[in-house]
Amino acid sequence: MFLGYLFAVLAMISIGVLGILSKLADRKSCPPLITTLILFGGSAVFMALYVRFVQRATLGPPAVVVGVALLFGALAVLAFWVFLYGLQFGKITTSWIFMNLSAVVPATLSTVIYQEQISLAKGLALGFVVASILLLWKDKQKESNLKDDGDESEAPVAKSKVKVWMAAMLAAFVLNGVCPFGLRVLAGWGLARQYTPVYLFYWYLAGLAFGLIWLLRGGKRMSGAGWLIGLAMALASVCGQLFMGLAMAYGASGSVVYMLGMGASMCVVVSGGLLFFHERVGNLGKLGIAVGLLAAVLLGATA
Secondary structure (H helix, E strand, O other), rough: HHHHHHHHHHHHHHHHHHHHHHHHHOOOOOHHHHHHHHHHHHHHHHHHHHHHHHHOOOOOOOHHHHHHHHHHHHHHHHHHHHHHHHOOOOOOHHHHHHHHHOOHHHHHHHHHHHHOOOOOHHHHHHHHHHHHHHHHHHHHHHEEEEEEEEHHHHHHHHHHHHHHHHHHHHHHHHHHHHHOOHHHEEEOOHHHHHHHHHHHHHHHHHHHHHHHHHHOOOOOOOOOOHHHHHHHHHHHHHHHHHHHHHHHOOOOOOHHHHHHHHHHHHHHHHHHHHHHHHOOOOOHHHHHHHHHHHHHHHHHHHH
């Protein structure tokens, strides 16, 4: 059990670093779709090397493992692309919280489908998730209104950006919450300990293949710095997903793993946004972050 919680903490750190790198990619004007494809392509290569040379296993798991990976991997690339697109219109300190709070989705699915314990605290935490999203939305609106006061000609543009940001973050919230649930499905079937790495290989490969369909319609190119950032994001993503899978394989409950790995990583991202990017957050935004952290703590402590 100790190893399970240790892997969950390592997942938290890895996913937090992924969030900080996402903002760095935005600052370097890296195209969201290409960044996402580098992330998934690099991750697929990293997982293939891990399976072959660390596990010394083949890339031919049972068909059910591949099928689950392909389904949830396609959702994953869509989730991250939507997030990176929306990030162009917002701050990482307030945007990443939607990715973190999406942990309530697999945690709830894990509770309902696998009959993990339900408590009053979990219900309260869900309410805090909703409150946090509303506070962050109002903070974004307030920031937009302040800009409007300075230049009325930019008012429609500013309000449009708020709508795009909110729509993208809500879509990322749902998709990012569903896409890691395949790991819990494997754990429920008793396949996680043996097949998590090869499952993740096909999970990332599915995301890469699905994203290439969009890329063929674009034609944009990535800079050298963009490639490095994308590969660093791939490594962070691989570590986060692998550690979450291993945490559940070694006995940690799905709700705890998702809330530590996806929820508590918000602390890492918010700290990075303030420290490295000097992002300013309004009072409503700070309150929203605090409420979101409280939701993560409640779900993690009572899982």
